[in-house]
């Protein structure tokens with residue numbers, strides 16, 4: 001049997017349909033760790049993102065989950081070209097934007113916007129809301145003053161804020177309202193893609209529900225495409241069409257939403273799913289979490305071969321710590337980076353530890 | 363007699379803007395070996411309730427009334443010295459941020475040893491042995507080697523474990539955990555909740571767990587207190603709260619939750635935001651956000667009334683019981699039906 005390379009397997013498993021708005025190939029971002037004050041010497045690097053490939057189709061939501069530090073934000077910032085990637089390719093709307101100059105990026109910037117976790121930190125506290133939202137329009141020189149004001153008030157209304165609050169400052173709004181301002185600002189320029197980095201993580205559940213509903217409505221009304229990052233598996237399942245699971249700077253699993261939650265293949269995904277508390281005293285107490293040993297290792301010195309191997313209940317010595325698994329195709333575009341994917345779901349603890357068949361690359 | 367009996371607790375803060383009624387008449391009790399979950403959105407008074415019981419509010423601009431009887435002694439009227447003896451010995455507290463209870467400049471082992479020596483008549487050697495035992499019990503790998511590390515040398519999850527070790531080192535009768543896992547990733551959260559559960563079985567402590575995560579409450583608590591705007595709006599045994607919730611705010615909390623065991627196209631959302639505690643709304647404090655609001659709700663604050671047919675289940679709402687049962691059934695049926703198709 002010929003073992004294909006990671007790239008080949010990926011290529012086969014992800015037939016292009018032609019309507020991808022965003023294609024990310026083998027994206028890498030390594031942060032240098034330096035020593036010395038005058039002559040900085042690079043002594044190591046934090047491999048925050050280390051070979052991530054995925055695509056997002058027009059009009060869909062790709063959810064991205066993973067524990068803190070696995071590289072979600074870094075990936076997002078590279079895609080937005082807010083950070084320079086160390087390697088790889090970013091193709092947006094059919095155009096390779098990886099190396100575009102600032103000037104060449106400018107018209108593209110209005111097509112991809114970002115929403116952040118902390119709406120307060122991302123809004124200028126000394127500027128009025130009207131100005132904050134209008135800023136995006138002005139940067140891109142869209143329309144006259146009167147048109148701008150009308151457009152801003154329209155946007156405030158679209159996101160569920162009172163258009164008369166045009167002249168207020170960010171601190172006069174609650175957390176949920178500020179997140180709405182962030183959404184209005186992102187929408188101002190009619191973007192095609194919005195990258196949402198933990199947009200509801202800091203909000204209470206009732207306000208979180210308001211924002212999630214709003215994002216869904218806007219997607220329907222304006223045909224938006226989302227990359228939606230969160231660490232809450234419930235939220236990601238609710239909002240996404242497809243879901244990508246990251247671990248230590250890499251993709252460990254990618255599948256459509258229903259498949260990922262119903263038939264996870266990667267042991268890490270299984271562990272994550274089994275750890276989510278269920279708001280039901282009967283079902284919740286029957287839940288048997290797969291308890292992982294220890295903490296997530298440092299991306300400074302990631303473990304050899306499969307990065308999950310030191311914590312994996314299915315770890316096979318001499319294989320998982322020697323040979324890095326490719327993203328094996330599991331059918332229907334489902335990919336899992338594991339030599340011993342889960343046979344079915346849920347599994348008993350015994351079954352979890354005792355892998356059956358090995359994955360096949362082709 | 364309950365281990366802790368809190369009666370009509372009120373905590374008011376005097377501020378430049380006026381009086382913030384952070385806790386406004388909270389009553390509950392907890393028995394040995396039981397777990398009480400306190401849920402509610404941020405700002406509803408969960409933390410202040412517990413800080414008040416522990417005597418940890420700044421004295422100067424705080425007005426506290428009511429009673430907090432711990433083993434029949436009122437913690438609120440107690441002298442500082444006696445209170446300090448109880449804190450860290452009979453009652454221990456863990457916080458969301460472990461660094462609030464760990465001293466960054468002292469070695470972990472020394473801090474734990476100090477805590478033992480402060481409350482128990484043992485030798486230094488015995489105290490250190492106890493420290494090591496607890497670090498092992500909370501699952502610190504290679505505890506013998508890590509005992510002389512400083513807090514910053516531990517990861518977030520490990521620090522949380524150390525804080526739990528610190529809280530449990532004197533076998534407290536009551537452990538108060540304020541959002542103990544909110545800052546942690548789910549796999550670490552699973553480890554910590556597992557640990558608290560095991561330790562409770564072993565030591566028989568009572569636990570008060572504050573959280574905004576209804577999943578955590580459903581899985582850990584025996585009894586639940588739902589707080590809204592400084593008041594208790596519903597309380598009862600966990601099964602009853604989740605199978606027959608009787609207050610529109612509780613429905614909102616349950617409905618607004620995306621969950622793995624149910625398929626929901628659109629989440630139920632509670633409109634608006636929690637009110638200011640400087641000038642809380644008249645009548646029922648939830649009325650401006652309540653889809654079932656009636657005239658009476660705007661005028662009269664509903665008292666906590668027993669829910670007919672249930673034991674120890676109370677709800678504060680003017681709606682008639684028939685309507686409440688019907689609406690609760692509808693909400694839950696929707697979630698169950700979705701779980702089947704999902």
Ligand SMILES: Nc1ncnc2c1ncn2[C@@H]1O[C@H](COP(=O)(O)OP(=O)(O)O)[C@@H](O)[C@H]1O
Pocket residue numbers: 031046047048066067068069070071072073074075299
């Ligand atoms: N500017 C930076 N310099 C060095 N390391 C960084 C920098 N930004 C992020 N990192 C590291 O990269 C890893 C990934 O971080 P991040 O992308 O923020 O993860 P996530 O968003 O998934 O929590 C972490 O280990 C983080 O400490």
Ligand SMILES: Nc1ncnc2c1ncn2[C@@H]1O[C@H](COP(=O)(O)OP(=O)(O)O)[C@@H](O)[C@H]1O
Pocket residue numbers: 375377382383384402403404405406407408409410411639
């Ligand atoms: N020292 C204080 N002075 C004035 N107001 C306070 C003080 N501590 C808390 N509060 C207010 O009391 C209310 C309840 O706070 P808290 O108990 O921390 O809420 P929760 O823990 O439910 O999120 C909030 O409105 C908070 O702003």
Ligand SMILES: [Mg+2]
Pocket residue numbers: 072073074198
């Ligand atoms: Mg992040």
Ligand SMILES: [Mg+2]
Pocket residue numbers: 408409410540
């Ligand atoms: Mg709190």
